[in-house]
Amino acid sequence: MLLCDPDRLFPTEQKSRGLARALYESVADLPIISPHGHCDPRWFAENDRFPNPAELFVIPDHYVFRMLVSQGVSMADLGIPRVDVGSVHVDPREIWRRFADGYHLFRGTPSSMWLDHSFQFVFGVNEVLGPENADAIYDDIESKLSTPEYRPRALFDTFNIELLATTEGALDDLRWHRKIRDSDWNGPVVTTYRPDAVVDPDFEGFSDNVVRFGEITGEDTQSWAGYLNAHRKRRAYFKTFGATASDHGHLTARTENLNEGDAEALFAKALTGTISAEEADAFRGQMLTEMARMSLEDGLTLQIHAGSRRNHSAQIFTQFGRDKGFDIPGPTDYVASLRPMLDAVGMEQNLTIILFTLDETVYSRELAPLAGAYPALKLGPPWWFFDSYEGIKRFREATTETCGFYNTVGFNDDTRAFCSIPARHDVSRRSDSAYLATLVATGRLREAEAFEVAQDLAYGLAKSAYNL
């Protein structure tokens, strides 16, 4: 059997379905542009084999293990490393069996689409994973992983990836990117500038981080001017490893547009640890505006990923650390929050600020009206929980009527699950094709226009938004 329906995600009415299929086929073989994500550059630098099926599909994928946990499987039994006490080794085959036992839990979720897509198209599996065939499928994947065709670089090529961006902190030495550059393989895998550790006064070791920031840039990061210069130098350094964007993950979308004296004073307090919670928030907001100003100088695209209440479970955070599926969104304001930054740079025509949200209520109420007016603003694709058929459908239906297609930026997979990259882009291309076909079928778009837009959504807009 085929795990994946060849007409999946297309409209059910036959004429619309036919058009959706044609639209999809016109973009299905385009190379993948992945301008934002969290793959580990080391994979491509060392090109070692992936250790086993559990470490490929379960342990790194918080979508997968948190679903199993929600139904009573323990994190430890899934091999998630403890950060508080020493981790106990768990047999990867046992993890895989637990995953197979709970595979029905993913019915109706994008995870099941991504997993089935990877199983079928990457590993040639042709049965639905379950308790009875867990071992056989494990053995099948395991044997393939030991072959050269399943090494990271080979898969990268198989996946038809034209560009993959990873994300590194400002203090990262980019050693893996250097190793890739120095190798005879030239991906391309590029980096992204993510300065949270030297921008957020609440980040663990902020002051020490800023000291280190000075050391590696040769700037006096104890002064406001030197600190900003350090950012400029570091951004330039990241650009030599292909960076075309910076990325910022804040609890809110707050920005500030303070005068230099006030900004400097906040920075001084941050360094000495005397900054209040409110001031720290203001400082983060000011730094978004500073980054936007630097983007005007150096051309990096600015990405704002706001609204995740990270580490909701204290127990999980203490035992297992960050990014373990217990990050829960909350309401996020963009209208008042972004105003200071937009007053400073919003009308600039040579600046791209991409907004992401986990609060879908802002699509039609805030983000589309903002992006449909300010030249500097664009909307990122549906993020995280909303990187799915329904999520993409809601995004298009809620934003297109106000800001059109050309204030959006194509697709991001934003993943650390490497094998899901083709699957995610496929879902995106199919979902957009379905949406476009429906517009045509209901007289809201002409067929020829739909083919042009499909090309832009799958490929062109990502290249232009990220200056690729």
Next chain:
Amino acid sequence: MLLCDPDRLFPTEQKSRGLARALYESVADLPIISPHGHCDPRWFAENDRFPNPAELFVIPDHYVFRMLVSQGVSMADLGIPRVDVGSVHVDPREIWRRFADGYHLFRGTPSSMWLDHSFQFVFGVNEVLGPENADAIYDDIESKLSTPEYRPRALFDTFNIELLATTEGALDDLRWHRKIRDSDWNGPVVTTYRPDAVVDPDFEGFSDNVVRFGEITGEDTQSWAGYLNAHRKRRAYFKTFGATASDHGHLTARTENLNEGDAEALFAKALTGTISAEEADAFRGQMLTEMARMSLEDGLTLQIHAGSRRNHSAQIFTQFGRDKGFDIPGPTDYVASLRPMLDAVGMEQNLTIILFTLDETVYSRELAPLAGAYPALKLGPPWWFFDSYEGIKRFREATTETCGFYNTVGFNDDTRAFCSIPARHDVSRRSDSAYLATLVATGRLREAEAFEVAQDLAYGLAKSAYNL
């Protein structure tokens, strides 16, 4: 004519429709599990006939009379009893005529589906109610109500109800449940523990209620430890009448996880009436966590129904009292609110906390991410205004992709309109069948899986979530 289209609520595209019909037919005759609702146990204890059509369909149903009121009919003319001055008798036939005059107001609402379903399937009516046939239909229903087949117990059996839960306050003597138990009929009709009157310091007569609570449990409810023990005893007593759940209706979803001394101090203030509004809110929040801890001991499922701004119209509340259709939802936060309780018990695998909301914006943003991570949390079905085709559709579309089907708990009718129970379960089964058929038709679920899930949504999940 048939009032109800045999293919109602199924997708319009023929292939999806055929599959939806098949899915529906596979669950249509399953017994009804009604694990949460507000029927009057006295009906089944005494088994008297229902007085007349108006008292069956209009007076107890705030969905019905508030719609008529919204278009200019007065509450008094619909026979809604005044609580401030003596009620004047209104001829039930006159009430019925006013209802028939306004029957077009319900077009497109779930009320019209429920009413037409009851008219057709319970009373054999085959014309749309309106001014011209109001009397004839009144007479028809009235004559049937006088027959033994239309007594409460007979209807209960006709409706194929496997279990019906009512809801009683902590001080209720459960006399009607006792009478049912002592009768030769064994429904089963079970109770649910609803302790608002002894948990909410703002409830009318809170202190006196707590005194009475002590009397009926034999505990010293003036002490924190005795008060908690009284709850334990009362929960155990409710369990002897079949209770498998407690229920809590709060304005917000606030919870607290205070240390014992702080909780005790709040309780003391509540008893003496010296508690501030903020402290009263904290106390209610603490009691949710206490109830969750007791659930860990005694296995009762905990239901949280948050977010209704009750009694919005002061005039209606003064003249007609509670539950008169003037309860309006508002934004409800779950992420920060539930955190204290979840820190205490959220990772427990032997606890079921069911969350209900009247703020649909939290489905995808808060509730599905929470339920898709914490083992103790499950999502209740769409509640109140959202117990409808579109409401169920939005719920499934917004939650399934993040938390799947197995973090939801099947259907609740949550009604005091007895005749609407089969109609509501029918709408739920049809709406879920339509959703599942659409998933299959768009390659997001396999057909065999859809049949399994349909069974779970209609029957299995309710039994497991409520420990039935």
Next chain:
Amino acid sequence: MLLCDPDRLFPTEQKSRGLARALYESVADLPIISPHGHCDPRWFAENDRFPNPAELFVIPDHYVFRMLVSQGVSMADLGIPRVDVGSVHVDPREIWRRFADGYHLFRGTPSSMWLDHSFQFVFGVNEVLGPENADAIYDDIESKLSTPEYRPRALFDTFNIELLATTEGALDDLRWHRKIRDSDWNGPVVTTYRPDAVVDPDFEGFSDNVVRFGEITGEDTQSWAGYLNAHRKRRAYFKTFGATASDHGHLTARTENLNEGDAEALFAKALTGTISAEEADAFRGQMLTEMARMSLEDGLTLQIHAGSRRNHSAQIFTQFGRDKGFDIPGPTDYVASLRPMLDAVGMEQNLTIILFTLDETVYSRELAPLAGAYPALKLGPPWWFFDSYEGIKRFREATTETCGFYNTVGFNDDTRAFCSIPARHDVSRRSDSAYLATLVATGRLREAEAFEVAQDLAYGLAKSAYNL
């Protein structure tokens, strides 16, 4: 070619499509009732020709120019007048070419539907506007504008408008309305009472406005009683020019129900400029309740348009002034905000208060439950960004199940883009027909009922809600 698909906006499934078409055809030729909008009465008073295509389609339409601006065209190059420095003349043909260059930006937006509809049905254009045909289409439209058939009054008749309401401030002398009345043409074009300049203490020149308000009404507007009387007189005066409604655009939906002394004290502070921001907000809220009370006296329908954060870009506001497409919605509470006014007048049966929102999250959570209970409340149609196929669909799906059709008021075009009026009503009639057909096809409404409701939505409800 035809720019507009004859079956646009109808469902794709053939049977539903056929029914939607039949429903649409039953209302397509009904006259247009436009009970709320912003056309310039001077057009109809003077009946001069429209100056050129750019001044007809681009310069007055903030939907159009802000989209071009969002993609890097400057406001100045689109001929938007500067308010800070003298405006430079821009060749209207150059503006038109810029518009044509960016016409693809409108793909998928309601603007493209409105523009194509106007191009095809008003001007007989049969090619999609673009860079290659920009000049030819400009010349075509320009030549038509010079003919008598394209004068404002002639178009008014061609558009089959039965009634058009404009909106004027309380201090407006209604000269254009007088000129229309005194002419041999009798539209009818009626006014609407919009008293923001004398009701909002933060309005530019508020105190002077109130003085002037006294002069034109002969009332002592320095006293609270005289000020209220001035409103009464001015409302009566507006009624002599056909007004059947007042309109109020506030940042929030806040209302107050203060006692006379408190209201009077706020008014005194407002006059002397000593009012705080919070008090000014309270005063605006109190004035909504005062207006509602006057509506009870004089029968004017009260319209509340809440929730727009006006003039979000300080730069655009400074350079180009108000209403330039940089007004961004935000979250808007109605439940707590409206309560004081509803306590005062909400249960009145001879009062119509129409609520509009830019925050779609309140449709199902707040507005439908309120309108489905309070006799005085009705829901206005989807406003501004949501006056579109998807916007109307979401509105119907989110509100109908709770408050039905008869607590809504038909369609408003709310536009200053005169040529878009037939297009907007057409979109509304088609979208409602599609919704009704879907209800019938899914067994939620009977076919005969759908035809009745279609008539009401397109025509009847607007007439009754606005007392026409």
